[in-house]
Amino acid sequence: MGRLLLIVTALLFLGLFLLLPLLAVFAQALAKGFGAYYIAISQPMAWAAVKLTLLVAGIAVPLNLIFGVAAAWAVAKFDFRGKSALITLIDLPFAVSPVIAGMIFILVFGTHGWFGGFLRAHHIRVVFAVPGIVLATIFVTFPFIARELIPVMQAQGKDDEETALSLGATGWQTFWRVTLPNIRWGLLYGVLLCNARAMGEFGAVSVVSGHIRGVTNTMPLHVEILYNEYNYTAAFAVASLLALLALLTLAGKSILEWRQPELRHAARRPRDRTRRVNT
């Protein structure tokens, strides 16, 4: 009885807070029929926003993949001075409001910012241009992959790597053949979270973008502009595209998992660690 109650509560909650809003987005988008939906998403401005969003995610996610793996590797497998400071730094983007993150970039790279004069002299635009959006997105999404990987790598310890080295593998071979396969599912989740946030980031990007239509408008910004113009159908149409991208990444993850069942089995089953008796 108690169990049934729990399940019903969980399902109700999920339905109310996750499924219903998702359905509402698609329902609103299609409220005036497929014709209106098609017109809304085939606007050049809408397409420019989609392309920019994909471009930004396409740059930010791979870069954070590299940063995240490197940071997690350093934190989990090595002991060095300032390690806890590094962990705190990694968490900084979580702690700081995205709006403030955006302001930081304006302060540093804006016209009156620290590097403003230098950038203007060299005709480099950062703020109110694509580079600024990419930078802000990288900043905001930095912790996702590192945070996902650090506990995984710490739990796995160094035995596998040390074994590989003792068998004559180079550091590089050890990374590609031992470490990376060991962390791949954690990495996949990290990338998915990072990607979702990179595509959906609003606050920080809003501050640095300048809202130049067709040039520096990402999808979330475009949705907001349309919404503010009382263009609900178009706003929800673009929002539905954004939701669709998210669903696609989830589907991609499921397909990857489904295609390698026995590896997933091996990766998920925790290694049966009897407590180490010796230190």
Place this chain on the structure above:
Amino acid sequence: MSIALRGVTKQFGEYAAVENIDLDVATGALMALLGPSGSGKTTLLRIIGGLEKPDEGQVLFDGQDATLWPIGDRKVGFVFQQYALFRHMTVFENVAFGLKVKRRRERPTAADIRKKVQDLLALVQLSWAHDRYPAQLSGGQRQRVALARAMAIDPKVLLLDEPFGALDSQVRHELRRWLRRLHDELHFTSIIVTHDQQEAIEVADSVVVLNRGRIEQVGIPGDIYDMPKSAFVHRFLGQVNELPVQLRDGRAYVGPIDISAAADVQTGSTKNIALIRPHEIEIGPAASGWPATVVAVRVIGPIVRLELCAAGQPLHEPLEAEISSERFEAERFTVGQKVGLRFRRWQVYPAAA
């Protein structure tokens, strides 16, 4: 390959893990590093294998200074307590790993790798497990895969860090015997770290007892057990009864028993203790020796352990004595029976040690 350590010291922060260690391991020896947690035995093994750099001192391989050699160049096979098998690889791929990562020029052909891996799997009696994943094997089987993998690179030295610590005692016993046979057949130098004195005595040619980062004693297993040089080694290698030594009229006593006859009695102002192993206590008729009462009898297969409360000793610290079950069959000691104790052997140490 012979291994020598000269003045090896390693600190972790304030804590000295090993201090000024000198040690020689002869080619083909099977040496056990024995000690409690924190005695530095694992650190010493890792220094030999190149996983840690000593702060001071040298590691010599066949007389050559190998202190700074990278781990991959040392030709050491490592076996860890937790197997450290690569989970995403099959048993075959695990064993083949060391061969596949070799530089192209040195790498055997695929056919040679296959042949070699098959031979090794046959050696560890796991040919059937070829395509299994580590998660599908038992602990003992995994450790044998780990051994085969370590041997694939033809190591000169095999380093085993508590290799059987995570296994149950039956499997542990079998694997020890199997390791001993393997060592005798293949003639590499092996060093095994363990906190289990039984394991060290059973498997090794020589035993190094470590305590707080220092070597307490080095010797063959029999000597270490029978002639411990310190109270620490004496205690660590098996059960002991500890009794205070009293000095009266220039003679030394444990209870009413005069132990002055032994040459190792250290008289003088220092307080001494006598260590006596359970099987060194002789149990006789009540009138002879130190009067005592049997307070517990426990039959453990071929031996019988008796707890005895000796006159003048605190009640909560009964002495432990062991006799053979044949002897027990003949004498039939019962709880409450009055007996007399004598000591066949004992060793005296300063009480502080």
